[in-house]
Amino acid sequence: MIGLIDCNNFYASCERVFNPKLEGKPIGILSNNDGCVIARSNELKPLVPMGMPAFQIPTHIRKQITLLSSNYELYGDMSQRVFDTVRNYTADIEPYSIDEAFIQLNGFNDITTHCQKLRAIVKRDTGIPVSIGIASTRTLAKLANHIAKKQTIHQGVYCLPTNEKGQRKILQAFTIDEIWGVGRRIAEKLQTLLGIYTAWDLRQANLKQIRQQFSVVLERTVLELRGIACIELDDLSTPKKNIMTSRSFGCLTGELFDLQEAIRIHASRGAEKLRNQKSVANAVLVFLKTNRFRKDLIQYHPSIVVPLTFATDDSRLIIQAAQKGLQTIYKKGCLFMKAGVMLLDLKAKNSNSQYDLFTSKSSQKNDKLMQTIDSINQKMGKNTIQLGGIRQQAPWQIKRERLSQRYTTRWDELPLVK
Structure with a gap:
């Protein structure tokens, strides 16, 4: 389960x-x-x-x-604390998002009782209330969790019946757009083409027809609704083909220095994501945007693609290319509200082929440097080591006027006991 x-x-x-x-x-x-x-x-x-x-x-x-x-x-820190607590009482945990994780429950005599105890322990040790849905597949567990959260009679834990009769009434109560992995467009298409409106309707659908008219992924969802586990988290976390990092500014700015700082941060963050998924990029796209709602200001929305000499995940080379692109598209006199970087043409990292003749000798040193930076930042906190400084009051910094204290990650913001 x-x-x-x-x-x-x-x-x-x-x-x-x-x-x-x-x-x-x-x-x-x-x-x-x-x-x-x-x-x-x-x-x-x-x-x-x-x-x-x-x-x-x-x-x-x-x-x-x-x-x-x-x-x-x-x-982020509280999420880690919740999942670390769960790991102490469950053999296998698969984090799915910042506030969700799948857990394996095989081997327990009374699964519901175990989950009730786990729920109480998480609340006691972290202060965070949780709900737990139990079923034979991940897709059904998502539906069971919805019931656990919405129906207070279950006290935060709900185990979906395993028999068809018990499941039918429950699945008929869920519309197809409430099913994990079924988006709005797919839901509309299912309704229009096949007259499928509920989770039970989809469970009963013809597998061959679903595969032909939709996809193998939706076919797996149908099988999951039938209690056949066939979706792994690895299926949902395939490497991205492009990596985008961007953000709107706290206030408008036309200063090149401000834009250079923002682009450097975005390029560095993108390179970090690139290394996390063990990929390399062949090109860097840089873009700027003015505020389209400010008709009194000059409108300018440029972008440029800068090819990399060779595919890389090195933050320094990616930042260098991004800054080159920024210099090309920057126009003085414009006030910008957003800047961003996209890493393009990604492929799996292959240390034997990603470096050219002149850089191959230093490739291992470059990899070790990037690995060291990532390791320190992961252990000591985001931006502990960074390429260039970050001004806290820079115009491109996001506006957070209602920010509470970062009680668990900043020494100067620790909660005080009176």
């Missing part, structure tokens, strides 16, 4: 761990630059829809709620 452990209202729950005064209060977490609501506590959901711009929230509601900037350092 497989379980899906999911942290309830994760971002809001992280904030409550260190600020108990927020317990039971409506909390909203804002996107970059404090733009839109991207996460809500249960208390906020009836008041503010997901994705609503903060400035559009009516004044009388603003007075009732707490809005906070995204504190990704805190959320």
Whole structure:
């Protein structure tokens, strides 16, 4: 059996761990630059829809709620703490996202009781409430988790029946767009072409027809709904063909130095992602954007592709190419609101072929340097070692005026006990 452990209202729950005064209060977490609501506590959901711009929230509601900037350092660290706690009581855990992980539950006499205990331990040791859905496949476990979270009678843990009769009533209650891996467009196509509206309808679908008209991936989803486990997380985490890193600025800027700093950070982050998936890039795309809503300003949205001499994952070479591209497309007098870097034409890293005749001797040293930087940053915290400095008040830095303390990752922001 497989379980899906999911942290309830994760971002809001992280904030409550260190600020108990927020317990039971409506909390909203804002996107970059404090733009839109991207996460809500249960208390906020009836008041503010997901994705609503903060400035559009009516004044009388603003007075009732707490809005906070995204504190990704805190959320990432708390995620690690939750999963580390789970690892102590479960043989095999597969993190799926910052607040979700699949766990193997074979070998336990009473799986539901074990999960109830695990849920209590996670709450005790981390302060984060979780829900656990149990089923024979990952797709069914996702549906079971939805029931565990929404129906309080199950006290946060729900085991999906294994018999067809028991599953039928449950699967008929789920629309196809609620199924893991079935997006809106696929759902619309299933409804239009095959008259499939519920999870049970999809479970009963003709496999050959699904494969011919859709894909092997959707065929696997049908099999998973039938209780046949055939989706592994490795199937969902194939290396990306392109890697994009970009972000809107906290305020407009036309200074070349500001843009160079932002592009360097994006290129460095992209190279780190590249190494994580064991790939190399053949080219770098750089782009800039002005604010299209500011009709009073010059509009300019350039981009350029800079080929690399050879495929690489070296941050220094990628940054160098990105800065060369920026110099080419930069236009003085424009105020920019966004910059970004995309790594193109990715392929699996092959140390025997990625370096040319003149650089092969130093290739091992370059690899060791990048591995050392990544290792230190992973162990000691993001940007512990970086190529060039980062100004905290730079115009390109995102605006986070409602940021709570980073209680677990910054010595100067540790919680104080009075």
